[in-house]
Amino acid sequence: MDVVDRLTRAAEDGDAALATHLLGAGAEVDVVGTAGRTALDLAVHAGHARIVRVLLAAGANPRQAVGGYRELTPMCLAAMYGHTAVMGPSSASAPPTGAQGRMSYVPLVSAATAVEQGHLETVDLLLRHGAYINGTMKGKTPLEWAAAFGQVRMVRQLLARVRPQQRRR
The missing domain is CATH 1.25.40.20 (Ankyrin repeat-containing domain)
Structure with a gap:
């Protein structure tokens, strides 16, 4: 080897x-x-x-192409799996929280929708690191994605973080 x-x-x-x-x-x-x-x-x-x-x-x-099809970044991969402890080190300099990778995934959307109720701690970490709660992926915000997937706990968590003037109508 x-x-x-x-x-x-x-x-x-x-x-x-x-x-x-x-x-x-x-x-x-x-x-x-x-x-x-x-x-x-x-x-x-x-x-x-x-x-x-x-x-x-x-x-x-920290921005290299990763994943089985090299479609993600390390931040997106960690968000998708809810590896919150991994995300701290991988975002140490300037946290890449916007659309990234070959497929333009948004880590906040990945964390919010990857499993049945999303990765709550990972979403909180991303928001603390400056992820834009109303940023979109394929035209939908993380809140809209979570609602579309029926993730009630995640919808409540995201609604609690959105100020009334930021809510989309």
Whole structure:
């Protein structure tokens, strides 16, 4: 197994010590492994916040294309899976909260609609980091997406965050 595959395996497995060692030994942080994914992609997907911090500190690109079809960004992937702990490190500099990735996904919409009732903590984190609550994805706000999916708890949470003058009619 070459160093890139060892790094991606360490990232996927949550082995921060091995990932740190490999990076210190010269492993390139954003190289795609034989499985077609980078270490950051696999660490975010698995929810390994510590590995994400290690990789970002080593210069991993927080806006790289990730996901099975390379259609997302790390922020969108973390939002989709509700990996709130991963999102803090991946948004450390300037939090990318608007439309992103090949499919122009909006992390707030992904977090609000990815599962039956959405990822409530992740939505709160995104809003604290400056996500625009009335931003749209495919013409709908996060509130409209949550309502369309029948996510009552998420609709209530988003309504509580929208000031009356911001509500769309």
